[in-house]
Amino acid sequence: xxxxxxxxxxxxxxxxxxxxxxxxxxxxxAPACEDIDNAGYWSVECWGGATYDACIRxxxxxxxxxxxxxxxxxxxxxxxxxxxxxxxxxxxxxEDTVVDRFVEKSAENGIDVFRVFDALNDIRNIRRAVRxxxxxxxxxxxxxxxxxxxLHTITEFVDMAQELLDLGCNSICIKDMAALLKPxxxxxxxxxxxxxxxEDTPIHVHVHATTGVTMVSLMKAIExxxxxxxxxxxxxxxxxxxxxxxxxxxxxxxxxxxxxxDKDRLRRxxxxxxxxxxxxxxxxxNITGVETEIFDSQIPGGMISNMESxxxxxxxxxxxxxxxxxxxxxxxxxxxPPLVTPSSxxxxxxxxxxxxxxxxxxxxxxxxxxxxGYYGETIGKRxxxxxxxxxxxxxxxxIQGRPADLLKPEWEQLRTAALALDGCNGSDEDVLTYAMFPxxxxxxxxxxxxxxxxxxxxxxxxxxxxxxxxxxAHPPVKEPITxxxxxxxxxxxxxxxxx
Amino acid sequence: xxxxxxxxxxxxxxxxxxxxxxxxxxxxxAPACEDIDNAGYWSVECWGGATYDACIRxxxxxxxxxxxxxxxxxxxxxxxxxxxxxxxxxxxxxEDTVVDRFVEKSAENGIDVFRVFDALNDIRNIRRAVRxxxxxxxxxxxxxxxxxxxLHTITEFVDMAQELLDLGCNSICIKDMAALLKPxxxxxxxxxxxxxxxEDTPIHVHVHATTGVTMVSLMKAIExxxxxxxxxxxxxxxxxxxxxxxxxxxxxxxxxxxxxxDKDRLRRxxxxxxxxxxxxxxxxxNITGVETEIFDSQIPGGMISNMESxxxxxxxxxxxxxxxxxxxxxxxxxxxPPLVTPSSxxxxxxxxxxxxxxxxxxxxxxxxxxxxGYYGETIGKRxxxxxxxxxxxxxxxxIQGRPADLLKPEWEQLRTAALALDGCNGSDEDVLTYAMFPxxxxxxxxxxxxxxxxxxxxxxxxxxxxxxxxxxAHPPVKEPITxxxxxxxxxxxxxxxxx
Numbered sequence: 001x002x003x004x005x006x007x008x009x010x011x012x013x014x015x016x017x018x019x020x021x022x023x024x025x026x027x028x029x030a031p032a033c034e035d036i037d038n039a040g041y042w043s044v045e046c047w048g049g050a051t052y053d054a055c056i057r058x059x060x061x062x063x064x065x066x067x068x069x070x071x072x073x074x075x076x077x078x079x080x081x082x083x084x085x086x087x088x089x090x091x092x093x094x095e096d097t098v099v100d101r102f103v104e105k106s107a108e109n110g111i112d113v114f115r116v117f118d119a120l121n122d123i124r125n126i127r128r129a130v131r132x133x134x135x136x137x138x139x140x141x142x143x144x145x146x147x148x149x150x151l152h153t154i155t156e157f158v159d160m161a162q163e164l165l166d167l168g169c170n171s172i173c174i175k176d177m178a179a180l181l182k183p184x185x186x187x188x189x190x191x192x193x194x195x196x197x198x199e200d201t202p203i204h205v206h207v208h209a210t211t212g213v214t215m216v217s218l219m220k221a222i223e224x225x226x227x228x229x230x231x232x233x234x235x236x237x238x239x240x241x242x243x244x245x246x247x248x249x250x251x252x253x254x255x256x257x258x259x260x261x262d263k264d265r266l267r268r269x270x271x272x273x274x275x276x277x278x279x280x281x282x283x284x285x286n287i288t289g290v291e292t293e294i295f296d297s298q299i300p301g302g303m304i305s306n307m308e309s310x311x312x313x314x315x316x317x318x319x320x321x322x323x324x325x326x327x328x329x330x331x332x333x334x335x336x337p338p339l340v341t342p343s344s345x346x347x348x349x350x351x352x353x354x355x356x357x358x359x360x361x362x363x364x365x366x367x368x369x370x371x372x373g374y375y376g377e378t379i380g381k382r383x384x385x386x387x388x389x390x391x392x393x394x395x396x397x398x399i400q401g402r403p404a405d406l407l408k409p410e411w412e413q414l415r416t417a418a419l420a421l422d423g424c425n426g427s428d429e430d431v432l433t434y435a436m437f438p439x440x441x442x443x444x445x446x447x448x449x450x451x452x453x454x455x456x457x458x459x460x461x462x463x464x465x466x467x468x469x470x471x472x473a474h475p476p477v478k479e480p481i482t483x484x485x486x487x488x489x490x491x492x493x494x495x496x497x498x499x
Numbered sequence: 500x501x502x503x504x505x506x507x508x509x510x511x512x513x514x515x516x517x518x519x520x521x522x523x524x525x526x527x528x529a530p531a532c533e534d535i536d537n538a539g540y541w542s543v544e545c546w547g548g549a550t551y552d553a554c555i556r557x558x559x560x561x562x563x564x565x566x567x568x569x570x571x572x573x574x575x576x577x578x579x580x581x582x583x584x585x586x587x588x589x590x591x592x593x594e595d596t597v598v599d600r601f602v603e604k605s606a607e608n609g610i611d612v613f614r615v616f617d618a619l620n621d622i623r624n625i626r627r628a629v630r631x632x633x634x635x636x637x638x639x640x641x642x643x644x645x646x647x648x649x650l651h652t653i654t655e656f657v658d659m660a661q662e663l664l665d666l667g668c669n670s671i672c673i674k675d676m677a678a679l680l681k682p683x684x685x686x687x688x689x690x691x692x693x694x695x696x697x698e699d700t701p702i703h704v705h706v707h708a709t710t711g712v713t714m715v716s717l718m719k720a721i722e723x724x725x726x727x728x729x730x731x732x733x734x735x736x737x738x739x740x741x742x743x744x745x746x747x748x749x750x751x752x753x754x755x756x757x758x759x760x761d762k763d764r765l766r767r768x769x770x771x772x773x774x775x776x777x778x779x780x781x782x783x784x785n786i787t788g789v790e791t792e793i794f795d796s797q798i799p800g801g802m803i804s805n806m807e808s809x810x811x812x813x814x815x816x817x818x819x820x821x822x823x824x825x826x827x828x829x830x831x832x833x834x835x836p837p838l839v840t841p842s843s844x845x846x847x848x849x850x851x852x853x854x855x856x857x858x859x860x861x862x863x864x865x866x867x868x869x870x871x872g873y874y875g876e877t878i879g880k881r882x883x884x885x886x887x888x889x890x891x892x893x894x895x896x897x898i899q900g901r902p903a904d905l906l907k908p909e910w911e912q913l914r915t916a917a918l919a920l921d922g923c924n925g926s927d928e929d930v931l932t933y934a935m936f937p938x939x940x941x942x943x944x945x946x947x948x949x950x951x952x953x954x955x956x957x958x959x960x961x962x963x964x965x966x967x968x969x970x971x972a973h974p975p976v977k978e979p980i981t982x983x984x985x986x987x988x989x990x991x992x993x994x995x996x997x998x
Contacts, residue, residue: 253681289736291733292745
């Protein structure tokens with residue numbers, strides 16, 4: 001009997017976050033939910049990450065209402081969310097009781113699996129959320145952000161897995177947000193964790209597709225014992241997105257592994273999103289193929305474009321090469337953080353400053369916080385010299401402790417501020433929306449009653465073509481076309497319409 | 500020491516044949532040749548397949564001159580071509596001395612490696628070309644077309660490999676033109692050949708990327724002992740094309756395998772074709788993502804679209820499902836040929852006829868030839884009943900022998916006809932051009948002196964977008980298409996051109 005590999009479908013969260021700038025409206029996902037719910041997935045990632053922000057900022061959708069709708073539409077599925085540890089879904093550290101409340105409310109509204117990570121892999125930023133998930137009786141998945149540096153060894157990752165399990169996590173996720181995980185390390189990390197932490201430790205592998213190697217990494221992870229993998233339905237896959245669900249199913253055929261996914265359901269899900277995708281083409285990522293340069297530069301593609309615009313604003317567009325060479329140095333000085341939001345932007349911007357104004361002549365506030373420990377601990381020692389500079393420039397002390405320990409209870413204060421806002425309905429969910437995005441929430445509350453605003457091109461403006469077209473020089477004709485037809489020596493102009 | 504895996508670069512032939520309708524002009528390839536020549540490839544596929552046809556039909560380029568230019572630009576490289584056995588680069592069987600002359604001239608003008616295949620895997624259609632390659636002192640690669648059917652077992656493929664080696668082939672190619680080769684069979688076939696034919700049998704694996712699984716198949720083939728793999732530089736890869744060269748290099752890092760490719764050279768090659776590609780966007784395949792449905796339907800995407808157009812021409816667009824169900828039956832009746840040009844079109848068109856007019860009420864001439872043995876032998880027994888029908892309808896006998904045995908010496912006749920053409924330079928190469936494409940050669944000879952016509956958009960006319968274009972709903976029809984049109988009860992073959 002082949003081993004059954006479980007699959008998490010990413011189409012409702014990370015797939016459109018990675019490929020369509022998180023803009024997909026609930027109404028464009030709902031019609032596929034019945035098939036998704038019955039296709040045989042282990043879980044359906046559908047909430048968290050950037051979707052909360054996008055809901056209130058761009059779509060005038062209440063993210064909690066979206067979650068409750070998914071709960072109704074996917075009654076048989078584990079609903080999964082991505083949670084940035086102590087940052088929750090916002091961009092700062094929250095005080096512990098806010099973390100508790102957020103997790104409690106997420107569970108109450110429908111989340112079953114909480115994938116909890118910290119951008120620096122600082123386990124202290126993960127701990128509180130994991131405790132709260134445990135208390136809610138839900139599945140806490142402890143996450144390792146995969147990155148490459150002289151200090152990130154297989155042993156380090158395996159140790160982190162053990163710490164996450166000691167924390168009470170129900171499973172371990174290896175999260176490769178930059179498509180850096182090659183087949184051999186994928187195998188070695190999974191095997192290492194299984195051997196060190198027990199063969200029955202559930203391991204979940206999340207990879208992006210950008211570099212063109214990670215489908216092979218999934219195969220190797222599976223051979224090493226991985227239990228669950230993340231994929232996205234093919235019509236919204238590849239590029240900066242993920243490997244196609246259907247390809248995973250086919251890849252395993254004849255091997256010692258299998259999935260329990262229903263191919264007919266998958267086809268219908270694919271067809272649905274093939275129809276939806278073109279409506280969002282204005283948000284589509286402009287990477288469609290493969291990019292392997294990140295393996296050498298260690299700099300994610302999005303980070304390079306950020307740095308390029310910054311340089312252009314300073315009339316220094318020609319100095320990108322110097323900046324690219326500066327990034328590894330700044331990263332080393334900062335103790336080799338994984339380059340993922342927000343650390344990638346922080347390191348990249350500081351590298352730009354270093355090149356333009358001289359090395360560490362000016363520090364950004366965020367880089368100061370990073371190097372002084374206000375984001376958490378890094379794997380490597382941070383530069384003593386730069387730490388001193390930062391401490392002096394910002395008149396802040398270096399901290400060793402957990403950043404959130406510096407915060408005072410803030411729930412009541414957040415609640416009072418939220419309830420004072422026009423349109424706030426007084427629920428804890430609304431307080432959390434305000435806590436997460438204090439700049440955006442007021443406008444959202446005011447306009448919420450107007451209902452969701454789908455930002456996709458309307459069918460009238462841009463008719464959705466049918467399912468992804470097949471390969472051919474001559475695709476199926478969908479509209480009347482005029483031809484010159486040569487028949488028995490004479491030419492006729494005829495118009496051909498689809499039958 | 501890791502085992503060194505050798506790589507064949509496809510960018511100069513199959514990559515643009517698969518993604519840009521074979522339209523790339525020599526002048527758009529030449530600037531990358533120095534880097535290609537020094538990157539460390541085992542060979543560079545740069546000729547044959549559809550390029551010969553495209554050169555004279557669309558580009559006003561002399562294919563032989565193109566080959567001689569490649570020979571000069573790639574002095575350190577093995578130049579490789581794809582040869583359709585007894586069909587050479589044309590669409591019929593040629594008499595043996597024409598085959599001999601073609602191979603001799605190709606070797607003389609620069610080809611080092613001849614990949615020889617037959618669409619039906621009939622080794623008798625491969626034999627003569629392989630002998631000629633041997634005589635020219637070049638590398639003869641015997642090719643197995645990979646396909647799936649109840650009769651195509653690992654054993655069958657291994658046996659065919661042994662027959663090709665017995666023929667004198669220097670290496671074996673497993674050619675997966677439809678991206679059907681999954682990881683496990685990739686492993687099993689390579690291992691099977693190595694065990695049956697000797698571990699030192701060089702095995703070369705060619706896969707397309709369409710289904711999203713074949714990068715894993717390459718990994719498994721390598722683990723099973725494959726020596727050489729085919730890839731295309733990333734900026735012209737994926738979709739109906741091939742897996743990216745750079746991803747292959749990265750995929751192997753840390754494993755028991757490595758390549759000797761120079762990553763800096765690869766980056767420059769990539770950058771060059773990233774710049775060239777958008778100029779050909781009007782020819783670009785409209786598949787950008789992954790298609791896995793072929794695994795179930797066994798029907799290549801291009802074949803489905805052909806059948807759709809045929810049905811629409813007959814006002815029977817709604818009957819595609821019946822046709823899709825009919826294809827496997829027709830294929831079985833025809834003895835399970837691989838579905839690849841031309842057998843895919845022949846089987847597909849007959850399935851359309853069966854649905855519209857009743858099963859085998861009307862046979863196409865091509866299907867008649869296929870079932871009567873005029874394309875060669877198939878793996879399975881052909882339907883006796885349909886064979887009888889064909890024999891009766893076309894007043895032709897079933898043949899058991901090698902189709903080319905029926906042909907009389909034709910070189911002198913071809914030569915006389917070619918030399919009579921305006922602009923023919925009297926060389927054997929020109930005679931071969933005429934032999935291959937008697938309809939196209941006259942016009943080409945007349946206009947050859949005007950020099951190559953690059954069909955790419957000029958940068959001024961169409962500024963190159965940053966990245967590859969997204970999926971288009973209805974790419975315009977670019978070339979004349981031939982349809983069978985039923986008019987007043989009788990069927991006419993008509994050619995339509997875009998107005």
